[in-house]
Amino acid sequence: MSGADMSGSGSDTPLVFIEVRRGAATPGSLALLATARRLAGAAAAVVCGPDSEHVARTLPGYGADEVWFADQPTFDAELPGPIIDAVAGLIVARGFATVLLETSVAAVEIAASLSARFDAGVNWDLQDVEMRDGQMVGTRLALGDTVVIDVGWTGEPRLASFRLGVGEPVEQQVPGSVQRLEPSISSRALRTTIHERRDSTHEGAQLVDAAVIVAGGRGVRDAASLQLLEALASALGGMVAVSMPLVDRGWYPVSAQVGQTGQKVRPRLYIACGISGSLAHRVGMEKSGTIIAINSDPSASIFGLCDAGVVGDLHEVVPELTRLIRARRAAEASAAG
């Protein structure tokens, strides 16, 4: 409790909104604790949801000096309403002047709502924040990542929303206080309820473990052409993934979707077929080992990300590649005899 009760400790220390997925803090939000320490030499954190006490106790291990959690039954990762009230209440009570969040559907809704509630500026898509001549400055990439923009805030609190996948968590144990919040929840927040949850099948978990992924995007002509990708994946001992548009068309299950709203994967080899490389897809696969792109559009942004690429029609290149790899495997098998 020591640090938490000292007057003035609140306002200079950035508050980090911690997101929970599958019972643990997301790497992106843990990374923001390190960002906060670099900015101000201290970090505060807030985490909400049924598992949040357990998660809260892990946060001093990543540099959080003060941690608040809210685990009442109204809190659920799918329902940002009560979380907004809890975070807003904390900002008011402790006078936080800076709030750092990552980018997810929920975090974006939370940042937007706080912005309107406090008439506070929110700069999004940030790569980093730093102090310059006593002012907080955010840096971001824009215009297809061709320019770097420095941005600032007028007034407080300053809301900073970070691009997915920037920064890594840093393990640094600090003493840290952990306290339960007892927030008051507005009637607005209680109007939205969960009607049903539909968990997807087991395939998703396997995709995360696959060493080789062959992924299809909008450039895949029709649902039947996905078989070309399946054949290549099977020749390489891998799995097929897709970008969101193909899930939306009903060509593949959502469990096979890679990207911002899908799985985050890092296989040894990722072959992107007919995928433009939008940010939303990139964040799900850019940490893969070797990235190969096959795309007929030479200006597709995936070519700026891949290790090797072919500008050409995937419907011709993929079957030929499958044939060569099968031939190679067959030759190896007979040589091993």
Place this chain on the structure above:
Amino acid sequence: MGAKICVCLKVVPRAEVQLRIEEATHRLDRSGASELNPADEYAIEEALSIAASLDAEVVAVSMVPLSGVETLRHALALGVDRVVAISDVSLAGADMVVTSRVLAKFLEREAPDVIVLGSQAMDGRGAMLGGAIGQHMDLPVMSGVRSARVEGGRLRATRLSADGEVVLETTMPCVVALSGSANVPRYPSFRDIVTSKRKDISVISAADLGLVPSESGPAGSRTHVIGIAPRPVRQADAEIFVGEDGAAAFLVGVLDRAGLT
């Protein structure tokens, strides 16, 4: 009184226009050709389908420079009943807080049953307006929505979750912000396009909404751009092969060198 659905539309530079930020103002150059923000065609489609089930009127609103107002006619061709443009030089340079306040002022007057937004604007890419509008108007918000329909007087929406899908339900009026591609937008027929030319788009100012300059435009903004610099170019070290003939052999070579075959 009949039911009403409002849909928020942004006019953005055409996809093929190279985006440019003006040196002097640090604002996006909006002088070139424009189009309806692609994600907003899904918003119109979703608004029309919700409206069909309620026999509701569909009203579109956009905060847009005068030069972009005609671009909104596409919404009329798609079946939107009425389009209102909030156009005012004082609004140039509005950040998200200001934009959400201006739109909320208009939406409060219209008092719709459902407010639909696209997933994000292709220029600003904040995806924040829905959440902010809901806060200003004290309405529940559901975002990242893939489909929405009215069920027993409540709005039911499906969206992706970390573990699959989740179906949310809320009271109306409410705000619905969609996910990337929620539905299949319709194409206007030739007749729809011709008819749309005869309809009026009403243009109103910030003052018409009772907004004073300190709340709208740059003075109300809480974010600002300090400076812009070209990004130090990262030398692309990718090996690129052009054409289909020999491409597969080239890729096998790449896999061999990476020790992946």
